[in-house]
Amino acid sequence: MKIAMIGTGYVGLVSGVCFSDFGHEVVCVDKNPDKIAQLQAGQVPIFEPGLEELMAKNVASGRLSFTLDLAEAVGGAEAVFIAVGTPTRRGDGHADLTYVMAAAAEIGAALTGYAVIVTKSTVPVGTNRKVAEVVAAASKVAFDVASNPEFLREGAAIDDFMRPDRVVVGLETQKARKVMSDIYRPLFLREFPVVFTGLESAEMIKYAANAFLATKITFINEIAALCERVGADIKDVSKGMGLDGRIGNKFLHAGPGYGGSCFPKDTKALARIGQEHAVPMQITETVIKVNEEIKRRMLDKIVDLCDGGVNGKTIAVLGVTFKPNTDDMRDAPSLTIIPALVGFGAKVRVADPQGRREGEALLPGIKWTDNAYQAAQGADVLVVLTEWNEFRALDLERIARKMATPRMADLRNIYSREEAAEAGFETYVGVGR
Template sequence: MSKQISVIGTGYVGLVTGTGLADFGNRVICVDVDKAKIDMLNNGQIPIYEPGLKELVDKNFREGRLSFTTDIGRAIKETEVVFIGVGTPSKDNGEADLSYVETVVESIAKNLDGYKVIVTKSTVPVGTNRWIKQAIIEEAGKEDFDVVSNPEFLREGRAVHDVFHPDRVVIGYESERAKEIIQDIYKALYIIETPFLFCNLETAELIKYACNAFLATKITFINQIANLCEAVGADVHKVAKGMGMDGRISPKFLHPGPGYGGSCFPKDTKALVDIGNRYNVSMSLVKEVVSSNEKQKARMVQKLEKLFEGELKDKRIGILGLAFKAETDDMRESPSIIVIEELLKRGAKVVAHDPQAMENAKAIFGDSIEYADSEYKAMNNSDAIMILTEWNQYRSLDLEMAKKLMKGNIILDTRNLIELERARELGFICEGVGRK
């Protein structure tokens, strides 16, 4: 039986989750305080780039299962299940900022007019769901509701796939009534035998942080190994392949590069360190991951400096890739931000290209850099190019064309996309990460 659901927040998590739940056959109201965003969605546009998402939004909107509003009170009153899908960014001290969650909880308490299941999709520190329960009881003076922790594991660029084919669904719960309602919502996933993990609230909250911290650790580990490979003359790709053949390790997330970024790994690793501090448990390994990752971003500029023998002032650098990874326009914590800032500090001139993230880049850099509408225009008259995002179109660069367009002959490929030998045959001074 389909459920009446509201999803508070139409950012990355809320919009993808709400649309997926609608496609499962539920009736979903997506809510946001940003009227411009809601107007955009009601007019057939979406505020983020995610492959396949617009088509899915259009379909469910057209078929009447998905709607958008700024009226949070009405949405809560009209639905039995309320998903919280707002952001939890990092504060300056690494702690998760729960101010958006607190605002939503206040609205839920004010509009609690019958039994509801309140589902936390947002990534929140351990203990938050128990706080949500207590806060609503105190504000509303009612206990006729349940709180469920249902963390998201959506990969940007693959989020639509992940909604319909998740590795697992984690449900932290306390009442059987709430458990049955959540199972009903996700019935479509039961049919394809998706694994479900039922646990208490604290376990569900920690699973999310543990997963992201572990994946961030794998990335940081292979980056440190790549740096060692450069020093000793080894090939990081062969090392990673040899590691990945071990079933206990697996080849996933063993891809060297300029460091991780995005909306999850940076803030979740910092938040996990903060949670450990609050409970007097040392998270020294994760703390080192955070530190090492920031150094890796800055190290890319140092590598470029060496190729120029130390002088970047007035050099024109073509940047290929701004998003933190391919198939997204997300620039949150992207390595490109640190790289470009460091280049500008050193007096370099930057011209950048990205297939999707240009508008987001303009909001960050303004007119301090130039923007090119193709990768080849970014190369034109440049002294060097840096590849920072693994977009497929950069894998098949026309190096002969690049040679004609560029003033200089330096390529720093931080994603190891191009054939170094072929580039060197054409006269490029070319370097990757973890490869001599």
């Protein structure tokens, strides 16, 4: 099967590489000449474990290639995937569909024969029908549309794509179903669930799933705040709750609030869709508000550790990406917390295994260091913000010795008060304990 993948970001590149690994012939397109040049040179522009190797293997097999020329990729393709960004539109929280619609128009003009136009980007309900209108206005040939939202997690993207909990495909014709079934045949054969629905249901599933996960995180974060007041430990509470099969232990870890490229924008977009249809998404709207409060509470914790004022204090921050194993900084809690600390007059020293390339432009006025030990040098407070593996097993005694005042705000609960005290920390605060 010949596939064109429009957009080579976190989703498009992983999907393109994995489809080629399924045995399909994939041409990936991007508008960004730097990205295409890097990809053509065998370099992966993002940090995603395992991606470079899998990409090299499939390029070598001749099934995977990269181009700036959308028409070249789309001509003769049986399926054209749209995997461009859908960021929050400035001002109203709606998903910005500019890139999706621009891609749809270009695809329409480039189609040379029947193809299924598949939207992989996360898009509001009704978008696939609009994509169909835009493609139809530019196209002289027959086509179908399909909605195929993506659920991969950055940092585990290849495994998620190759061994998904489910694949969701919204479509309306048997012809499109045949094409989509052929594309996902390797997953059918291995009996991963593929859920066929209508277009609107597929679009809705993606937002409902992300809003639910954001709600679960926010729920446990709010319970954590109460735990701090009543003397309970959120780690025990999460464990006791999560063992209930109806609840489950995933997304039940208290932390500094959700961030990343999806949850913040998708919750806002769902709230907006609800408003437009006069069905307010009250739970989601509350989640968005509470998550902002949680990030502010983390700031208060750090200020409290500095005896009420961070002005002139040195703060070592471990981790700036929104989660480990990615270089993605979009809507990371660090982007709220660090600028506020800098604004209050703190000197911030940062270590992150992959965050610097993106983070340098986003976080001005801070000192980048190579590792946690360098970051801790002379610091008044150590803040654990992203739980990268290399921060999980630090020599805490060595860290404490390097600090001016060994105090720790462990916003991911990866250490305990006891081990921090044993290592020489005079104060330890976690989240919800």
